[in-house]
Amino acid sequence: MKVDDVAYRTIWCDDDGWSVRVIDQTRLPHHFEVVSLTSLDAVGQAIRAMMVRGAPLIGAAAAYGMALAMREETSDAAIDFAYDTLIATRPTAVNLRWALDDMRERLRNRPHDARVGIAYQRAAEICDEDVAINSAIGDHGLALIREAYEATGKDRPVNILTHCNAGWLATVDWGTALSPIYKAHDLGIPVHVWADETRPRNQGAALTAWELGRHGVSHAVVADNAGGHMMQHGMVDLCITGTDRTTAHGDVANKIGTYLKALAAHDNGVPFYVALPSPTIDWTVTDGVRDIPIEQRDETEVTQIAGRAPGGEVVTVQLTPDGTPAANYAFDVTPARLVSGLITERGICPASAGGLSALFPEHASEAISDQQGVASPAKLPSA
Numbered sequence: 330m331k332v333d334d335v336a337y338r339t340i341w342c343d344d345d346g347w348s349v350r351v352i353d354q355t356r357l358p359h360h361f362e363v364v365s366l367t368s369l370d371a372v373g374q375a376i377r378a379m380m381v382r383g384a385p386l387i388g389a390a391a392a393y394g395m396a397l398a399m400r401e402e403t404s405d406a407a408i409d410f411a412y413d414t415l416i417a418t419r420p421t422a423v424n425l426r427w428a429l430d431d432m433r434e435r436l437r438n439r440p441h442d443a444r445v446g447i448a449y450q451r452a453a454e455i456c457d458e459d460v461a462i463n464s465a466i467g468d469h470g471l472a473l474i475r476e477a478y479e480a481t482g483k484d485r486p487v488n489i490l491t492h493c494n495a496g497w498l499a500t501v502d503w504g505t506a507l508s509p510i511y512k513a514h515d516l517g518i519p520v521h522v523w524a525d526e527t528r529p530r531n532q533g534a535a536l537t538a539w540e541l542g543r544h545g546v547s548h549a550v551v552a553d554n555a556g557g558h559m560m561q562h563g564m565v566d567l568c569i570t571g572t573d574r575t576t577a578h579g580d581v582a583n584k585i586g587t588y589l590k591a592l593a594a595h596d597n598g599v600p601f602y603v604a605l606p607s608p609t610i611d612w613t614v615t616d617g618v619r620d621i622p623i624e625q626r627d628e629t630e631v632t633q634i635a636g637r638a639p640g641g642e643v644v645t646v647q648l649t650p651d652g653t654p655a656a657n658y659a660f661d662v663t664p665a666r667l668v669s670g671l672i673t674e675r676g677i678c679p680a681s682a683g684g685l686s687a688l689f690p691e692h693a694s695e696a697i698s699d700q701q702g703v704a705s706p707a708k709l710p711s712a
């Protein structure tokens with residue numbers, strides 16, 4: 330996507346052929362800054378500190394982390410060390426494990442002197458694949474927005490609520506949940522996005538608002554707790570979120586607060602769709618609430634908040650009384666029964682084992698059969 334008329338991806342290999350450039354997302358929305366990552370350690374730190382974040386981008390960054398590690402040392406032990414270092418950075422987004430498994434597999438049993446080249450080539454391919462996948466997600470999701478627009482009688486914008494940031498900043502390009510929105514906007518279908526602020530790190534207020542604004546998409550930030558009220562009053566036609574790990578049965582882990590939006594959507598008959606690239610599917614897990622590891626982050630993300638002071642400098646202030654403890658659960662799991670459908674690069678399917686394995690038959694043998702059968706997608710609101 331473009332920033333001030335310059336096309337950017339969120340991660341790329343520099344002209345020197347080896348250092349890795351990323352947009353530092355901890356500096357947005359007040360500063361747009363590109364930084365260089367030049368070692369395995371630097372990539373690990375960047376993922377942990379959420380300089381790069383969003384499940385697909387974490388996977389792409391880890392792939393480049395492996396490539397940088399190979400520059401330092403090409404032994405089998407170095408492959409394993411890089412794998413172990415990077416896998417420990419963030420536990421919920423399964424794209425991390427997917428990318429690392431893929432890289433390790435391709436590097437093992439290959440001549441040592443070929444490993445650097447193989448690693449950089451595969452990391453670049455993972456990035457290109459992510460862009461193509463997300464563009465396809467946009468094309469499939471566009472049909473839902475078109476349908477919702479028809480349902481309005483074409484006399485007002487389609488109101489779409491999203492949570493956290495599942496836009497191009499969370500991927501290599503396009504985004505997942507926001508990709509259909511960009512496609513609709515670019516085709517002249519009027520859309521308006523309600524962006525949940527997404528405490529505690531405010532990815533909605535800082536990142537989703539920034540990228541939608543740069544692209545000229547109508548939007549407003551709402552407090553996380555506003556969604557239920559807005560759905561009760563017909564202000565949301567459609568919810569679309571991303572996911573960090575989707576089980577073989579269609580449960581979806583996503584940023585904390587997603588589950589509450591899905592409950593409110595269910596109670597109000599608002600369709601709730603989740604957009605995901607196939608590397609986000611964990612075919613080894615069926616029960617998301619029981620088996621998806623939920624990241625817990627530093628309590629200061631809850632007790633403090635950062636923002637731009639009137640003088641222009643970005644400052645962090647304390648919200649809670651001195652010494653107040655906080656718990657910081659970063660993700661929650663929305664059960665498949667609350668999800669109207671999954672938007673993937675191969676099309677939209679019910680959030681169920683049957684739905685996913687019909688779209689991805691090559692994984693059907695891995696996915697344990699779904700007793701509930703194929704879920705029925707929720708209806709779009711009538712005009």
Ligand code: MRU
Nearest residue numbers: 382383384495499505571572584
């Ligand atoms: O903690 P984050 O900012 O990495 O969480 C990001 C999300 O929850 C996104 O919704 C998810 O990764 C999907 S991104 C396309």
